[in-house]
Ligand SMILES: Nc1ncnc2c1ncn2[C@@H]1O[C@H](COP(=O)(O)OP(=O)(O)O)[C@@H](O)[C@H]1O
């Protein structure tokens with residue numbers, strides 16, 4: 001055992017003089033950094049600030065007596081995530097153990113941070129997600145049914161969350177819901193743009209190309225701000241909530257990127273597929289919907305999932321149109337003089353959550369890629 | 378010009394494909410030169426010729442996968458829209474022709490995201506408006522006919538080349554075509570799988586299906602063809618019964634070609 005470890009160390013860290021020198025510098029530095037951080041996190045930091053402002057971080061100024069709506073959304077999101085996972089990843093024993101521990105840990109952490117009641121709700125939601133994962137996998141559920149279920153979930157979240165008004169949505173919940181809604185909205189629009197760009201009809205092709213290239217050459221924040229300003233000008237009599245305007249801006253912007261992904265997918269479909277479909281007298285519509293798009297989208301699913309991460313990270317920009325996303329909620333808490341000394345605690349927490357969610361999305365994208373590579377052809 | 382034509386009318390058959398002085402170029406490259414060919418109902422026409430002589434291009438014109446510049450091409454009584462017609466939307470006419478013409482490709486071109494049975498059922502459902510249950514029941518019958526009933530729910534990637542090509546034949550048959558086009562259907566197959574595909578085609582010929590077949594399987598051609606057409610550099614040099622072409626070819630070039638392919 002020790003000899004093995006020594007051999008590993010020798011081969012990987014001290015194989016050449018330069019490696020050895022580098023290792024001698026970097027390892028102590030890393031060790032010191034880890035020690036310093038651990039000392040701060042475990043001894044000096046005052047984590048109560050996170051627990052005390054948990055509600056604001058998670059939901060912003062969402063009314064406290066309406067929080068069951070937020071919990072409904074959390075549970076639905078967990079179930080949706082689990083169901084999506086069930087389509088591609090087998091719930092094996094190792095994974096189950098990790099997830100079971102994760103569920104328990106989530107519950108305990110939330111219970112400690114806020115109260116036991118919330119801890120139970122959090123653990124329950126996570127467990128629901130696991131149930132959906134196993135359920136979808138064992139029933140070998142039809143993809144189409146699961147996908148419709150996911151759509152229904154999003155609609156349900158909107159319906160349940162909206163009664164107190166869109167203005168009060170905030171925190172991590174806002175970031176997540178915005179990300180999901182925008183990801184879904186960009187799909188049909190992006191697909192149409194990609195098809196438009198390949199169309200034989202010149203006007204369609206020119207408009208699609210111009211749209212895509214324009215959106216890809218300007219910054220996201222500009223588009224979001226611009227849509228936010230222009231909607232009231234176009235429809236002076238109706239007041240469209242800022243959240244919806246923001247979502248429209250995000251969707252219009254990211255649709256151009258989706259279109260480019262889809263276009264690369266379309267180009268990956270072999271010409272023989274189109275010839276076979278044509279020789280069966282299929283119309284252009286059937287050819288695209290039943291033959292070309294399913295194959296093209298399969299190729300680009302990992303990129304599209306990866307783009308969800310771009311949208312999620314981009315969602316930190318909604319503060320410019322007056323929305324309180326997760327990052328903004330953290331800053332609001334720090335604006336309270338009572339929390340003025342807690343900057344590091346809040347930012348470390350924000351960092352950890354962004355890293356966890358980003359990591360999960362990246363992982364899902366990798367798994368999907370591997371799964372799809374195995375599944376086709 | 379000096380092509381020897383046996384008009385299908387002489388064998389008192391109804392003409393189903395009529396090709397009159399067809400010319401086709403890819404840019405400056407003249408691929409098909411004044412091609413005349415009639416195919417009668419129930420007739421099996423085998424097209425042979427060296428690689429690059431224009432065999433694929435010719436049969437791809439018959440279902441409109443390639444456009445031609447001049448000449449006349451009618452299929453099932455419908456005239457094939459020319460390049461100019463298509464620019465102003467001859468798509469509907471084209472679809473009407475294609476409904477009656479099945480095509481089997483060298484590379485199978487099965488839809489990789491669908492099971493065998495869905496590959497066969499999709500066109501009847503989407504193009505002919507059949508009910509999904511009926512279309513799938515019929516698809517299963519067709520798969521049974523090509524000996525693949527037990528493989529109906531497999532994806533193409535789970536099937537051997539020979540099996541995939543038989544699914545492709547079933548897929549074409551599902552549209553109830555009046556004529557079937559085969560473009561080197563066995564050229565991409567391992568030798569041990571050629572037989573199973575040829576068996577299915579033989580069976581089709583026996584049932585009276587009209588077929589245009591591009592192939593290098595000369596034994597098969599001799600056995601099933603009513604007529605053999607030899608193409609050389611985009612021109613039909615010689616047509617005749619298998620006996621005439623294989624045993625008494627009149628052209629020196631035909632003789633050279635045959636001696637080359639028959640030697641092995
Ligand atoms: N899409 C195309 N563009 C340009 N040239 C082509 C195209 N398709 C075929 N050709 C050329 O036309 C000639 C005839 O091709 P093809 O009909 O495929 O021959 P065959 O099937 O007899 O081998 C070949 O020289 C080939 O290179």
Ligand SMILES: [Mg+2]
Nearest residue numbers: 432433434561
């Ligand atoms: Mg060819």
